[in-house]
Amino acid sequence: MWPGFKIHRGICPTIHFGRTVAFRSISAQERQAGPVAQRIERPPPKGKVAGSSPAGVASPEVEAKMTRDADVQTFLDEATLALRRVTGPGAGVAAEVVRRWAQVGTPNLGGERLPVCDWVAPALAACPTALAGSFAALQGRLTWGRRKSADPANAAFWNGHANAMILGPGGLEDRSDIWVGVSLLAPNTLYPDHNHPPAEVYLPLSPGEWWNAGMDWTDPGLGGFIYNPPGILHAMRAGDKPLLALWFLPI
């Protein structure tokens, strides 16, 4: 900015030549301090700035991109593209979580891991998608833990699985309106039957099989999805490769 050129807060400091500039009388004190000019304020034309309101206030989507952790935003951008491919009754779940994460949650720190997390890197190495790449940038910052109901007596499951929240309670964004997280299974591990009231969409980042009370065991493949209706009993299992999958639930 030019020395002494006074611009209202909130207005882009670019100088627009040819625009009307109104000068007011300058006090003796200001004369000593240098020249003072005051631009006539005009509201920005409607629709001129994508995502901004006519008053120049950023929409929630634009504000989120400006304030959210960059790696989280990149992951959510890739997840949005992947969730747009969900069809049938799961499409509503996919659209709802995307709509809700337009608002930024409370940033949170994580960084706990379990020995089974050694399987994350091999799983990601076999998944050459942009979504997997964006998740790879986050996975080391997550708080990985076991399912609350896991029993140490069941050593295969106790040592063979981990979950982590990305957006949700204890996630990189602490919030209660959505759960966006990840599950990891070591090879030949079964994640037992469970259910929960919210509907759920899984996006696999690896081979693996999913079952629910209305569907036989199915591997949707990379780029596919699984939809679990509200309250339905469901499970998943890894074959000879680790299973890595993202899940999305509006709460």
Ligand SMILES: [Fe+2]
């Ligand atoms: Fe589930």
